[in-house]
Amino acid sequence: MARGSTRPTSRDVAQAAGVSQAAVSLVLGDKWRGRVSETTAERVREAARELGYRPNLAARNLRLGRTRTVLLVVPALTTEFFAGVYTGAARVAAERGFGVVLYPSPEGVGPARDPFASAQAALDGVIASSMAADALTAIRGDQLPLVMLDSDPEGSLGAATVNLDITDGTHQIADHLLGLGHRHFLHLAADIPSWTFEVRARALAARLAAVPGTSLRTAHTPMSIEGALAATEAALSAADRDHPTAVVCDDDKLAAGVYKALRRRGLRIPDDVSVTGVDDIALAAALDPELTTVRLDAELFGERGMQALLDVLDGRTPDAGDIPVELVVRASTAPPSTP
Amino acid sequence: MARGSTRPTSRDVAQAAGVSQAAVSLVLGDKWRGRVSETTAERVREAARELGYRPNLAARNLRLGRTRTVLLVVPALTTEFFAGVYTGAARVAAERGFGVVLYPSPEGVGPARDPFASAQAALDGVIASSMAADALTAIRGDQLPLVMLDSDPEGSLGAATVNLDITDGTHQIADHLLGLGHRHFLHLAADIPSWTFEVRARALAARLAAVPGTSLRTAHTPMSIEGALAATEAALSAADRDHPTAVVCDDDKLAAGVYKALRRRGLRIPDDVSVTGVDDIALAAALDPELTTVRLDAELFGERGMQALLDVLDGRTPDAGDIPVELVVRASTAPPSTP
DNA sequence: GCGCTCAAGTGTTACGTATAACGTCGCTCG
């Protein structure tokens, strides 16, 4: 639905505080050293907080003729390298009061579009991954139309959601491994507090609980190869008996760390231990042996998210329905050895 | 240096075309069906082209109260998965005349900053990787202050450059392999037309040419694991004699494809063939065996780039000086076997 | 008591654009 009441302006704040618009600008711009009394300044700040006032960036930029924003053009989003470049640039920029907007020239999708098209900013709406939960508070501050990716359809009040059918994916993984004869599992779980990972943990536990004689151990890890390596080593050391014969990872990248940990202990994949991932990124097929994983159609996910947001902006209710996922069986899973 | 003459406005265009500002707005906004004659419309377009007119986004957004821009919040830039999400979202958005601005919550750098700080847009300046060359034409259209990352200091007229000392890095790789006794090399080169890759090719060739009895073959490949796999297989099939004992990759990710190709042919690393990369991303240490590579400090690169741009914006001349790189010797390089 | 300064604000304007409302021709048609 459309924005209910229009956004408050500095004039609304002024009226609420009983001062002129100019005074509001001075106070909120921190330029009131000896021009406004402390008491009125506080009154203005209070009114602004009350109304949920946010300055209109377009108007400010127009007035000032300057933006304090910089464009970073990178060849693709895929590389850790340019992620680092962005991080460094964003840090320095933030220190000097600048913002950074990213223009990733889209991969393989024809020639690069006009970079400035992606730099219009000031927002009509928001698409947010539930993994970026820490940023969500700031987003909910505004009343912007919001679409959540992979989030609790009930919990995210009012916001539309677009979800991958990760429950089905987890079930497929579990059934595949159970069918091979595995009974003792290690779940290498991402330590990100996000709905999607909670769902996977519940779905895996539920599916295994339905089969007698199964055991499930869970190890939490940061979302990095090194973290997965350390977490797996710790979990394997702790597992005195009921040694897991299958490691279920929340992400392909984690599997790379698991591979390393298993190699260090002299365990072979899949002969001694089976490993699975989620995502099916290029890395999955590059690992040795190639990784069995659940393929998520990331581009379709993005398209559906955007469709949903545009629907919301047009006053339509976006069509629900989870996006199906697909189990890709490769060489990292096999029946457990029977010693 | 500061912007010489201020940017032309629609009023300037109007004056140049001998019409009113409103007419310019009508013509350029494609809303002149029966309101302006074809001849005057063409005159307006010509004047706009002549002056290099670009509409002021801040003013337009202010006027329209709408942005046709959407924010995409993702947990990090590192993942191929969210790169796909962005690609899909950007495609759909473009079809409907919308732009997408990216807010990657910075990895591990404290809690997420205000997403809207990074969304101010309309630009004061540009930082561009030389790998995103296709986007550069559009950028040069404006007279925006520009900093190039890893670009020819002479060729990019006027623009400031910040470079990694990739020549030194290439020399270190070459010296390391030569020192181990290698003489027959395969250079797996990225097929991106960028200064940085040209420099590497020249530096490698020059260093090897200084040693008698060396051979150098070059294979070009797209910047992907699959591409590197195919290119390596093709190159190995073609290499009847003077079989390369060392493969020098332009990027760590390419090495993953090389590993796969070598395994397929039953060649062992480093016993039969040594492999090197560039970047030192997490993947490098996750490969088996761990990859010898040149470590580039991506964050420092980003920081220096931003420093340079802020210097330019302040009217200072940014300090030159290449950023040093470091050879990281791991397990993928060893003396060649002597049959 | 008069002029001066200083604190504490207010009135007004401009940034560049899009569009609603308003001319002004020349020509046609009744």
Place this chain on the structure above:
DNA sequence: CGAGCGACGTTATACGTAACACTTGAGCGC
């Protein structure tokens, strides 16, 4: 012959903000 109408524009205005120039009242020295 005059009303009307389409073609071709123009004038005027508002979007929300920051900042310059100005006002007002009080305090204060002499």
